[in-house]
Amino acid sequence: MGIRWGSIWQALGKRPLARHGLLAVIVAAAVLVLSYQVSAYTNYEVAGVAVFATAAAGLTVLTGVNGQISLGHGALMAVGAYTTSLLLEWQTNLPIVLVMAASVAAAAAAGLLFGVAASRLRGPYLAGVTLALALALPQLALHFASIFRGEQGIPVTPPSVPGWLGASFSGEQWLAWVSVAAALVTMVLLANLLRSWVGRSLRAVRDDEVAAVLAGIHVGRTQVMAFVISSACAGLGGSLFAYWLGLTAPGGFSVTLSLQLLIAIVIGGMGSLVGAVWGAIFLILLPDLTGSLATAFNLPSSIGNNLPLAIFGAVLVLAMLAFPRGVQGGLTSLGGFGRSHWRQRRTRRESG
Amino acid sequence: MHTLLVLTVEGLVQGSIYAAVALALVLIWRATKVINFAQGAMAMFTTYVAWLAIQHGLSYWAAFGIALICGFALGAVVERVLVRPVETASPFNVVILTLGLYLFLEAIAPMIFGGSVRSFPPAFAITGLELGKVQVPLSGFDLFTFGCVAGALLLLTLLFKRTNLGLRMRASAFSPEVSRLLGIRVGRMLTTGWALAAGLGALAGVLIAPTSLLQPTYMDEAFIFGFTGAILGGLESPWGSVVGGLAIGVVLTFVGYLSPDLETFAGLIILTAILMLRPRGLFSRQRERRV
Numbered sequence A: 001m002g003i004r005w006g007s008i009w010q011a012l013g014k015r016p017l018a019r020h021g022l023l024a025v026i027v028a029a030a031v032l033v034l035s036y037q038v039s040a041y042t043n044y045e046v047a048g049v050a051v052f053a054t055a056a057a058g059l060t061v062l063t064g065v066n067g068q069i070s071l072g073h074g075a076l077m078a079v080g081a082y083t084t085s086l087l088l089e090w091q092t093n094l095p096i097v098l099v100m101a102a103s104v105a106a107a108a109a110a111g112l113l114f115g116v117a118a119s120r121l122r123g124p125y126l127a128g129v130t131l132a133l134a135l136a137l138p139q140l141a142l143h144f145a146s147i148f149r150g151e152q153g154i155p156v157t158p159p160s161v162p163g164w165l166g167a168s169f170s171g172e173q174w175l176a177w178v179s180v181a182a183a184l185v186t187m188v189l190l191a192n193l194l195r196s197w198v199g200r201s202l203r204a205v206r207d208d209e210v211a212a213v214l215a216g217i218h219v220g221r222t223q224v225m226a227f228v229i230s231s232a233c234a235g236l237g238g239s240l241f242a243y244w245l246g247l248t249a250p251g252g253f254s255v256t257l258s259l260q261l262l263i264a265i266v267i268g269g270m271g272s273l274v275g276a277v278w279g280a281i282f283l284i285l286l287p288d289l290t291g292s293l294a295t296a297f298n299l300p301s302s303i304g305n306n307l308p309l310a311i312f313g314a315v316l317v318l319a320m321l322a323f324p325r326g327v328q329g330g331l332t333s334l335g336g337f338g339r340s341h342w343r344q345r346r347t348r349r350e351s352g
Numbered sequence B: 001m002h003t004l005l006v007l008t009v010e011g012l013v014q015g016s017i018y019a020a021v022a023l024a025l026v027l028i029w030r031a032t033k034v035i036n037f038a039q040g041a042m043a044m045f046t047t048y049v050a051w052l053a054i055q056h057g058l059s060y061w062a063a064f065g066i067a068l069i070c071g072f073a074l075g076a077v078v079e080r081v082l083v084r085p086v087e088t089a090s091p092f093n094v095v096i097l098t099l100g101l102y103l104f105l106e107a108i109a110p111m112i113f114g115g116s117v118r119s120f121p122p123a124f125a126i127t128g129l130e131l132g133k134v135q136v137p138l139s140g141f142d143l144f145t146f147g148c149v150a151g152a153l154l155l156l157t158l159l160f161k162r163t164n165l166g167l168r169m170r171a172s173a174f175s176p177e178v179s180r181l182l183g184i185r186v187g188r189m190l191t192t193g194w195a196l197a198a199g200l201g202a203l204a205g206v207l208i209a210p211t212s213l214l215q216p217t218y219m220d221e222a223f224i225f226g227f228t229g230a231i232l233g234g235l236e237s238p239w240g241s242v243v244g245g246l247a248i249g250v251v252l253t254f255v256g257y258l259s260p261d262l263e264t265f266a267g268l269i270i271l272t273a274i275l276m277l278r279p280r281g282l283f284s285r286q287r288e289r290r291v
Helices: A005-013 A016-037 A040-065 A073-090 A096-118 A123-143 A171-195 A197-207 A209-214 A219-245 A255-268 A273-296 A307-322 A326-351 B002-032 B039-055 B060-086 B091-113 B140-162 B164-174 B176-181 B186-208 B220-232 B238-258 B260-277
Strands: B128-131 B134-139
Touching: A016 A040, A016 A171, A040 A073, A040 A171, A040 A197, A040 A219, A040 A255, A040 A273, A073 A096, A073 A123, A073 A219, A073 A255, A096 A123, A096 A219, A096 B260, A123 A255, A123 B091, A123 B220, A123 B260, A171 A197, A171 A219, A171 A273, A197 A209, A197 A219, A209 A219, A255 A273, A255 A307, A255 B091, A273 A307, A307 B060, A307 B091, B002 B039, B002 B134, B002 B140, B002 B164, B002 B186, B002 B220, B002 B238, B039 B060, B039 B091, B039 B186, B039 B220, B060 B091, B060 B186, B134 B140, B140 B164, B140 B186, B164 B176, B164 B186, B176 B186, B186 B220, B220 B238, B220 B260, B238 B260
Parallel strands: none
Antiparallel strands: B128 B134
16 A cells, blocks of 8 residues: 555645645755755855845746836845845844844835835836836945945855854855755745735736726735835845855946846746746856856957856847747646646547 | 036036937837837947947048948847847837847947947047137037937938828838738838937947947946936927936936936936826826726
8 A cells, every 4th residue: 555645745736835835845855965965166056046046036926927027126135135234244143034034124115115106107117217226226335335335345244154063064055055945935935925815916917907906906005015025035135145245235236137037037937936946047057157168168258258148138039039938938838738648648548 | 607507518418318319219119119128238339330440440420320320220130130020929028028139239249349448539529619718618529419419300300290201100100000001011110210219329329439438338327317318208209208318417417416426316216206296207198097
């Protein structure tokens, strides 16, 4: 008598929280085990994927699920990162959970302020205002240089490794654990949120505002809520980003950062949380790949340094021309194809 | 009083360039309902081509002409090859496509033209002119900039109001379906619109290059301020966009005089404030959306 996997899976299907939680625990266990096998650099990259996945998941909720475009999420990450850096500058040994919570709160507050303005805007107007936000906010760090230390930025002390892990435990591995844990908690919370009435009203507003109003949904309030949820994720991503980079400076939060988040969700597939992870993996791995290409072919630095951005741009253009639904969309339709193919074969066998 | 005058004139000159960018955006928006986020990057690219021409010994005016022609060609190619296939997709996809083009051009420019910052010569001296014995806060190049933008505006107005081509372009923007029934090649009109807009952008690129040195990101600010001007003008109205661009130029010059770091931030505040009061811009005649 084996375990009846099918009935367990069925029971999980009725409890999204349990299913998402189980999936997260499996991923966490895998990362935990694998992080001992790989080099410090790979751990650092895993942490990077978690950083971008967290922020991109937030953008997925806003842009993919709620249909509001934001070209300024890098600025909201900056809010989180500067909160983290300033707090750590004030008290170096604050508990990391507290620092992250404060960064999330600060970014959510900024998101609330901005969401109220954004909920009145549509399409190109929203794109324009968020783009202006991405350009303008880092400039405040230059203007108030006495607080934000201007162009040089604020150095960030890496999170200290707890003593019980032993002396040989690397900082990179600890950073990977912390970042992956934060990303997984974010993902589970968002996945459950999207399956609740919140997710349904976010989608309803995206698909048809008039119909949403007729169904009793307050459109403006829903859009502001999407902005706040999304900004909170960007704040957490920003906080992790500060730890990950070890320095918070205006140069790190250029328009390119905002566009990179957009690339992540476009490549992964709009509206899919797993897609955000695919996109984040792409964002981290591509510069590595082009870097080793540039060294292998001895390319001059003006080419090697700009190769990732050129490929990001080309991928965005090609994705829109050929695969507007991204990696996750492609996988889903492949899965759908496989499943229907299988079902057809089975019916044929049963009837034949 | 003198400072006030100097700043106003300086702001109007800057504003005329923003107005050109704004007008280019409005031209494309009216024809295809697309915001071309690659506008600035395309202008940057054509200006680099002009710089290369000057490096190879061509005169300023030949390079000027080359920049404009490259602008026309680049605009037409982008519309025909990239934008046309996604025209029927959601507007969101087109926005992402132009953003991708923006990233691509900004990354490819240093690969082709080298990574270091280049200087671009002005057409005329950039020192103040003298009228009799009084030094005026206006250089020959300022006058040239202003004249170029005004000339381009005049030509475009004539094109749209007085020529057959302009009438056909207006018709295709107004109602593509009906125009097609009347025998207008709408696709060709859209390509022409993009070519004209990119040419106008290329003009702006060459005009800014001498004062802000040539580098891959040098058009970013001009683009965002031009975009702000276009939105102030309501995106639909060409004259609104020109007024919006000039106004942004003057206001930002004053802000920049008071605090140089806050120029872009002031742009954001102005943009947000005005859109809060009128979500469709200052000069738009469209009704606001109500659900």
